[in-house]
Amino acid sequence: MKKIIILSLFLLLIKSYGQQIDPLLTTDLENQEKWVENTMNKLSLDEKIGQLFMIQAYSNKDRKHKAYIKKMIKKYHVGGLIFMQGTPEKQAELTNYYQSTSNIPLLIGFDGEWGLNMRLKNSFRYPWNMTLGAVRNNKLIEQFGERLGEHCKRIGIHINFAPVVDINTNPENPIIGNRSFGENKYNVTEKSIAFTNGMQRRGVLANAKHFPGHGDTSTDSHKTLPFLDFSIERLDSIELFPYKELFKTNLASVMVAHLNVPALEPKTGLPTSISYKVITELLKEKMGYNGLIFTDALNMKGAANYAKPGDIDLAAFLAGNDMLLIPEDVKAAVKKIKRALKNNLFTEKRLDESVRKILKAKYWVGLNNFEPINKIGIQDDIITVKDQLLYNTLMKDAITLVQNKKAIVPIKELTNNKIAYVKLGDSDNVDFTTTLKKYTQVDVISEENLSVLLQKLKPYTTVIIGYHKSNETPWKSFKMSEKELTWLKEISKNNKVILDVFASPYTLLDIQDFNHIEAVLVSYQNSKASQEISAQMIFGAIEIKGKLPVSINHAFPEGTGITTSNLMRLSYTIPEDVDMDSKLLSKIDSLTTMVVDSTMAPGGQVLVARYGKVVYHKSFGYHTYDKKQPVKLTDLYDLASVTKILGGLPMIMKSEEMGLFNLENTLGELLPYLKGSNKDTITITEALSHVGKIKPWIPYYLETVDSISKVPYNNLYRTIRSDEFSIKVAENLFLINSYTDSIYKKIAEAPQRKTEGYRYSGLLFYLFKKYIKDTFHKEMNELNHENFYLPLGATSLGYNPLEKFNATEIAPTEIDDYYRHQILRGDVHDMGAGMMNGVSGNAGLFSNSNDVAKMMQMYLQKGFYGGKRYFESKTIDKFNHRYYEKDSIRRGLGFDKPSLDPEIKASSKYASANSFGHSGFTGTFAWADPDNGLLYVFLSNRVYPVMSNNKLIEKDIRSEIHNLIYQAVH
Missing domain, CATH: 3.40.50.1700 (Glycoside hydrolase family 3 C-terminal domain)
Structure with missing residues (x-):
């Protein structure tokens, strides 16, 4: 009764399958048939039998192995090689050699489930199937298949034994696991079809494995014969499902596993790979599969333990396989097959059926017109930016x-x-x-x-x-x-x-x-x-x-x-992800090398981003010219005047946005102590656009040091901090507290410029420091930290970095021999900012390039970053506007902008009118361009050891790099 039930279920199984179209046929069908028949007519019996074998070859073995493979080709006429370990270049070289020795072109196989790297060194590795099973977008799987096809084709591989279509329903599976797309039959099938379509589109045969399904096993068929005690209904519903769907496509080949499946093969211990019921009756006749059928490797214990070499090969062929993969003994196998033919265990017609399929496959991959593989440039073709981009995309989706x-x-x-x-x-x-x-x-x-x-x-x-x-x-x-x-x-x-x-x-x-x-x-x-x-x-x-x-x-x-x-936080990727050219951007390397070699600066950092994605982020050189401490990306630099837009401007913009003043208010209205002074009626717009005739700079420190010796006066400075002398100017140098009022007094009393028009001045940013303190009753550095730097995650961006960082993490700025008489390392270089306890709107900020980029990206995103809005869009637009463009003045409000005079290089010559940023005296630069999403940060300590070193400025290196960045945009 049980046998009748099983037979009935099997008949139902038969009815559910139809005949598959021949997946090995090409579009030029007549030419294919002609070539196949002409080749068949030339083959001797030995050559036909030889076509059944695909033996393993290595590109990392010695001459003895090479001679052995040649012997197998010449004496036994093997139909194909499956390459194992080695390198792409050596495999290509050997493929050319072996092809040249064979009368019949060889079908070259390969196990490359996640790319050539599965077997070959110096090649690209894609994610495993389990990872890809998590990807929702199957178009990406198709692209993955295409790329693997291109890699295989480049080094002469014709059939890649992939995809694995096993449905991994057993977490304890020791051999499939990560090689499966997962446990969902629909997901596995969809991804298998996508992969197959992609790879075969590139002219490489796909191979679905391991038929009838190796996903629910807890043993490894390399070591023993796995047992699957499932009903036909279960097998039809789960294990066979991907194959049924794949057979509706042009799947070129199938690999049959070494499994013990009583529901399909009742003979005890008979592996599916040598079962006539499984291969001929089920796979070929009932499921209607017409493609090329491979055994799994015949040297695996799941098969090898069942019968001796030669016997196992004959059994596999008699079961219905076309190609015998990795036979243990070709000589013995040939002998057994010839004897079986002589003894009428099979007909020559049956042999011809397999040989024709093998030859059709060889024509399909172009072996009718074999051309030697070009060995030049293989690495450039199989490890590319395109591959890295696709890998990253797959991981992002997975x-x-x-x-x-x-x-x-x-x-x-x-x-x-x-x-x-x-x-x-x-x-x-x-x-x-x-x-x-x-x-x-x-x-x-x-x-x-x-x-x-x-x-x-x-x-x-x-x-x-x-x-x-x-x-x-x-x-x-x-x-x-x-x-x-x-x-x-x-x-x-x-x-x-x-x-x-x-x-x-x-x-x-x-x-x-x-x-x-x-x-x-x-x-x-x-x-x-x-x-x-x-x-x-x-x-x-x-x-x-x-x-x-x-x-x-x-x-x-x-x-x-x-x-x-x-x-909308900064992300990190490769240039091609944002349509930029890696090779062009890499030219930045040579420019930064020149900076160091030409003593323009000891070292620095360069960051490039587009659309919020950092695509170039490198450090170069050393902290000093003694080349003892290489620059790290986490090292901090004195930003100098870049502080104006990252330290002074944020709270100015926030105050205006809060309605505390408007741009037409005057300095006298904001700072009552300026009432009646020559700065009383200067509007905020005029001051921030640098048309208010304010004096460019006041060297306050000169009045506090001896004019001959340059030594600070004892009545104004102490070497130890105290309540009265608490302003830290530098290491062991503290200024008397009352001098801050003297600075503000000097600004108020400073004469105005006599000439109208534009002249850059940093004094306004001292004044705003006072306005912010008087308005918010907190120091500007505290407000910036609380409102901007901390929530942005810009942990290195701030004033007085020695309060938080070790000096070794900060690039030294200058060897000061005119005021502080020491190496400035973590203490602000700007003398005036130093006399303001290191905190000013014009200078004083330190940072690494990554954290500078966070503030600049927030501006670029119109005040939004990290899920938080820092400014309204209109505020950014208001300050990033030229109010005096008609007077040929390039500046916005606080922000520098591209020069209107081609002779003046404030930024790249390609920068748009909407772009903005600032440069710094110490050799720093930060710039953003809303028109194309570009962001650029350059940090250096070009003033080390002395600020008279102007080579970086004379060679206009910062703008040259900026030009390169624009040129790298596709």
């Missing part, structure tokens, strides 16, 4: 947020959010933590003792836990240790936790309770791109949109994926 209590991700609030990072796992985490720190202060906390760790974490409001496992192969263990599970549990009990898993999503299976974990991210792989992109997602610079390809018990069903919005 990374998945499966839990997000109270919308903790993305992290929006930075002001009152103290963030720590704790590492779990045994692999690298540098790119993750480095990127996290680009957004705000993130403290890396490590400790061997859990109790001590928990104590250290008490002050933190948010703890990011990164679980990092090897990215070397998809088979590496992803499981958390008992210790790690305990640590995760205890930390999440005491802190708000964001868990980010850089490993298989199955990692989450061992976590018993997610109640105390606020957010769970699955980043799938521990690659550099995955780490960098995931960190950006945590801070909302990139939206999250992946979906879970497998179920995690009852906690997170397959398909779970919480999407997030983009908070």
Whole structure:
């Protein structure tokens, strides 16, 4: 009775399949048939039998191996080679050689599921299928297939044994796992079709594996024969589903696995790979598949344990396979097959059927007109910017947020959010933590003792836990240790936790309770791109949109994926992502090298962004010319007059926006002490546009030092801070408090310029410092920190950096021999700002380039950044406007703008009229252009060791780099 039921179900299975179109036919069908028949007519019996074999070849072995492969080609006429380990260049070289020795062109195969890097060094690695299973946009999978096809074709590969179409319903599967697109048959199928279409469009045959389905096994067929005790109904519904759908397309080939499936092959222990019922009756006849059929590797224990070499090959051929992959003994196999033919175990017609299919496939890939592979430029063709861009795009679409209590991700609030990072796992985490720190202060906390760790974490409001496992192969263990599970549990009990898993999503299976974990991210792989992109997602610079390809018990069903919005923080990518040219931008490297070599400046930093994406961010040179301390991207520089737009202007704009004054108010109205002075009636617009005839500069310090010795007067300075002498001018040099009033008095009494028109002056920014203090009853540096720098995450941007940073993190500015008589390192270079306790609107800010970019990007985004509005759009527009353009004055209100005189180089000659920024005396520059989304920051200490060094200015290096940036835009 049981046999009758099984037979009935099998007949139902038969009816559900139709005949597939021949996927090996080409558009020039007549020419293909002619070539196949002509070739067939020339083949001897030995040559026909030889076509059935695809043997493994290596490009990293010695001459003995090369001679062996040649012998297999010449003596046994093997039909193809599957290349294993080596390099792309060597494989191309050997392919040319082997093809030249063969009378019949060889079909070259390869296992490249995630790219050539699966087998070859010095090649590109794409994400694993499990990662790609999380991608919602299947067009990206098609692009991935196309790119793999292009890589394969470039080095002479004709068939790539991919995609894996196994539906991984068993988390304990030791061999498929990360190689599967997931557990959902529809998702697996859609992605398999997309991949196949993409790769075959590029002229490389696809191969669906491992038929009839290797996803629900707990053993490895490389080592033993896996057992699948499922009903025909189950197999038809799950395992066979992708194949049925793929057969409706032009899928070129299938690989049959070594599996024990009693419902399909009742003979005990007979592998599916040598089962006539599975291959001929089911795959070919019932499912109607007409493409090329491969065995899985015949040297695998799942097959090799069943029969001896030769016997297993014959059995595989008799079962209906066309090509026998990686036979253990070709000589024995040929002998067995010839004897079987002689003994009428099969007919020559059956042999011809397979050989014709093999030859059709060879024509399909162009082997009728084989041309040797060009070995020149292989690296340039298979490791490209296009590949990196696609890899990044795939990861952006894959990374998945499966839990997000109270919308903790993305992290929006930075002001009152103290963030720590704790590492779990045994692999690298540098790119993750480095990127996290680009957004705000993130403290890396490590400790061997859990109790001590928990104590250290008490002050933190948010703890990011990164679980990092090897990215070397998809088979590496992803499981958390008992210790790690305990640590995760205890930390999440005491802190708000964001868990980010850089490993298989199955990692989450061992976590018993997610109640105390606020957010769970699955980043799938521990690659550099995955780490960098995931960190950006945590801070909302990139939206999250992946979906879970497998179920995690009852906690997170397959398909779970919480999407997030983009908070419009800076993100980090490659130039081509924003239509810029990497090669052109790389020319900045040679210019910065020249800066150092020509002693224009000891070193510095350059940052380039477009549309809010940083595409070039490099440090160059050293802190000083002794070349002992290389510049890091985190090092701080004295911004000099860039302070005017990042330190003085923010609270001026905010005050105007709040209605505390309007642009037609006068300085006398804002600062009563100026009433009756020659500055009383100057409007804010006139002052900020530098047409108010205010004196450019007052060297206050000269009156406080001896004119001969340049030594500061004892009655005005002390070497130790006190209540009366609390203004720090430099290390061990403190100015008397009352001198601040003297500075304001000097400004008030300074004579006006006699000439009308434009003349740059920094004195106004001293005055606004006083206005802000009198109005808000707080110092300008405190207000800037609270209202702008801290919420922006610009943790290095601020005044008096030595209060927070070590001097070694700050580039020295100058060796002062005229006033402070010391190396200025962390104390402001501008003498007047120094006499204002390091805080002024005209100078005093220090920063690294990344944090300067945050303020500039906020301006570029019309006052919005990180999910927070700092200014109304109209405020930015109001201050970024030329009020005296008719008088040929280029300036906005506080913001510098492109020169109206071609002889004057304030910025790039390509900068638009809407662009804005500022330069600084110390060799700094920051500029943004709303018309094309460009942002540029240049930091250096060109005044080291002396400020008389004008080479950087004379060569106009900052503008030359700016020009390059515009030229790099496509």
